[in-house]
Amino acid sequence: MFEKILIANRGEIALRVHRACREMGIHTVAVHSTADSNAMHVRLADESVCIGPAASSESYLNMSAILSAATITGVDAIHPGIGFLSENAKFAEMVEDHGFVFIGPTPEHIRLMGDKITARNMAAELGLPIVPGSDGEVENDVAAMKVAGEIGYPVLIKATAGGGGKGMQVAHNADEMAKKLSLCRAEAKAAFGNDAVYIEKYLGQPRHIEVQVLGDGQGAVVHLGERDCSLQRRHQKVLEEAPSPALNAESRARIGELVTTSLSKINYRSAGTIEFLFENGEFYFIEMNTRLQVEHPISEMVCDMDLVREQLRVATGAPLGYEQDAIAIHGHAIECRINAEHPETFLPSPGRISDYHAPGGLGVRVDSAIYSGYAVPPYYDSLVAKLIVHGATRNECLMRLRRALEEFVIGGIETTIPLHQNLIAEPDFLNGDYDIHWLERWIAHR
Numbered sequence: 001m002f003e004k005i006l007i008a009n010r011g012e013i014a015l016r017v018h019r020a021c022r023e024m025g026i027h028t029v030a031v032h033s034t035a036d037s038n039a040m041h042v043r044l045a046d047e048s049v050c051i052g053p054a055a056s057s058e059s060y061l062n063m064s065a066i067l068s069a070a071t072i073t074g075v076d077a078i079h080p081g082i083g084f085l086s087e088n089a090k091f092a093e094m095v096e097d098h099g100f101v102f103i104g105p106t107p108e109h110i111r112l113m114g115d116k117i118t119a120r121n122m123a124a125e126l127g128l129p130i131v132p133g134s135d136g137e138v139e140n141d142v143a144a145m146k147v148a149g150e151i152g153y154p155v156l157i158k159a160t161a162g163g164g165g166k167g168m169q170v171a172h173n174a175d176e177m178a179k180k181l182s183l184c185r186a187e188a189k190a191a192f193g194n195d196a197v198y199i200e201k202y203l204g205q206p207r208h209i210e211v212q213v214l215g216d217g218q219g220a221v222v223h224l225g226e227r228d229c230s231l232q233r234r235h236q237k238v239l240e241e242a243p244s245p246a247l248n249a250e251s252r253a254r255i256g257e258l259v260t261t262s263l264s265k266i267n268y269r270s271a272g273t274i275e276f277l278f279e280n281g282e283f284y285f286i287e288m289n290t291r292l293q294v295e296h297p298i299s300e301m302v303c304d305m306d307l308v309r310e311q312l313r314v315a316t317g318a319p320l321g322y323e324q325d326a327i328a329i330h331g332h333a334i335e336c337r338i339n340a341e342h343p344e345t346f347l348p349s350p351g352r353i354s355d356y357h358a359p360g361g362l363g364v365r366v367d368s369a370i371y372s373g374y375a376v377p378p379y380y381d382s383l384v385a386k387l388i389v390h391g392a393t394r395n396e397c398l399m400r401l402r403r404a405l406e407e408f409v410i411g412g413i414e415t416t417i418p419l420h421q422n423l424i425a426e427p428d429f430l431n432g433d434y435d436i437h438w439l440e441r442w443i444a445h446r
């Protein structure tokens, strides 16, 4: 096992990785920007290195500064966390070229899945069902209109380099196409420096269902069941649950089997997630995330597994050592993403936290790096805490979640706790009856 690793991230996910390391007796090195000198991940790590100013382009995305920090502190491996450099194939390659282990998939797999068009082609080749759409990039407006005419409106124009909900435009009819194509291209060029786009059928009422996997790079791949992440605002997840209220034993087994067989064909290594849209009993591949995800704790709770520990283990070259039948799903888990944002306007609310009290008790887990007196910096993602609740049944989980949200105190800044409290009181949510468009409609009409 590794003796010392560097965690190339900040906030709750840096802490999440640190915790797994601590339990395994692995020393940790935190890196931080000047804005994060007082951050909890820096306080708890065994060592820390300042890698640059507040702007993430000069700190958390600064590959040479991170590699220098790794060299100076003499670590064995680097864990990229979530976001920042976690899906950057060049970084993974550089980590390996410098003689460190990259705790994640191979650079080739990151590259393959990072481009949505190659990922879509790969998925189809592996036998995963894909959303009807263009055969690769649409070179110009005429080609785009032709595909849209064939599959039928509405269509979704997607940037091949897109991510984080950016680089997607819906066109409802042929008249809208030219405008939406240029909007999508411009947004993609500005955000990702790549304006290639492709076309998918825009599904009217799908659910977002994703399957968590874990592979050892030697052909063994298991899944940890699915997560339902249909509750989204601006294509960004707000609340996730596992298992999905929409699947039955048959559809669950079918998609799990399909995913593990596909990924074992390419010897996938580390944790990953394949995302699908699910409509009228059919699954449609949308993308693969070659990293840990924000919502990974709900799978950990229902499978009683530590995904970061498993990532560390397989990164050393160890085989998975167990098969699918070793993984049993029990009970139900829900995660609420708590952001430093106004619960109605969603305007960011950085600033000093005056009071902090995290909920606790049976089945309650809080993944967060904030504390009383901590100032949430304005430079980064607004996620400040994840409240994860587990119960024997969905109903028990919901009752526990209600009381945990009531207990949660984060004073001095606005948070989305009240949004979650209102959301989980809605009959549609209680009945598990929602699709990917439900939350935006509810926000608009509440």
Ligand code: ADP
Residues within 6 Å of the ligand: 131, 156, 162, 163, 164, 165, 166, 200, 201, 202, 203, 204, 208, 232, 235, 275, 277, 286, 287, 436
């Ligand atoms: P990103 O990489 O930006 O997260 P995804 O491809 O994962 O983009 O899609 C994010 C969300 O956008 C999905 O969860 C879903 O809500 C919506 N979406 C993506 N593709 C489609 C589609 N073909 N039809 C309808 N909604 C879609």
